[in-house]
Amino acid sequence: MRPQQPAIQPKLNRELKRIEAFCPGYTLRRAQKTVSRWFEAAFRDADITSSQYAILLTLAVKQPLSTGTLSQQLSSEVSTVTRNMQTLDRLGLVRTEPGSDKRFRHYHLTDAGVQALDENLPRWKAAQKRTMDRVGRVRWMALLGGLKSLYEE
Numbered sequence: 001m002r003p004q005q006p007a008i009q010p011k012l013n014r015e016l017k018r019i020e021a022f023c024p025g026y027t028l029r030r031a032q033k034t035v036s037r038w039f040e041a042a043f044r045d046a047d048i049t050s051s052q053y054a055i056l057l058t059l060a061v062k063q064p065l066s067t068g069t070l071s072q073q074l075s076s077e078v079s080t081v082t083r084n085m086q087t088l089d090r091l092g093l094v095r096t097e098p099g100s101d102k103r104f105r106h107y108h109l110t111d112a113g114v115q116a117l118d119e120n121l122p123r124w125k126a127a128q129k130r131t132m133d134r135v136g137r138v139r140w141m142a143l144l145g146g147l148k149s150l151y152e153e
Contacts (some may be wrong), residue, residue: 035131042127046089046120051126055084056093056109056117064106066099075151088113 039050093113
């Protein structure tokens with residue numbers, strides 16, 4: 001015998017359906033999870049993850065960066081960035097330099113980091129193509145500015 005489902009009042013049910021249909025947080029979360037799975041799948045056989053590739057990419061464009069600035073650039077928690085940077089340092093893909101006091105570190109790409117970016121670029125492009133094929137270039141370009149406005153100041 002199946003347990004009885006809880007009763008959801010009609011007013012609450014309408015609100016929940018509106019959230020599912022129109023809420024930016026709900027929709028963006030689902031989209032982000034889907035796209036992240038595609039990027040992780042593209043990097044399944046790589047020595048680094050797609051998240052680590054994104055860190056290397058950010059460093060390549062804006063190095064050197066501190067942990068705090070890097071976490072802001074990636075919209076990620078400082079502790080997550082710190083763990084990833086320790087791994088990338090162990091792999092020899094980044095170089096860590098102390099900042100003006102012990103609380104701050106600055107990260108730079110190494111030659112091996114640049115090589116990892118180059119070697120894994122086809123993986124990144126494959127995941128990007130999969131995403132673009134699904135969304136469409138015209139629709140993506142229309143969304144891009146709005147999405148960036150959520151994290152750029």
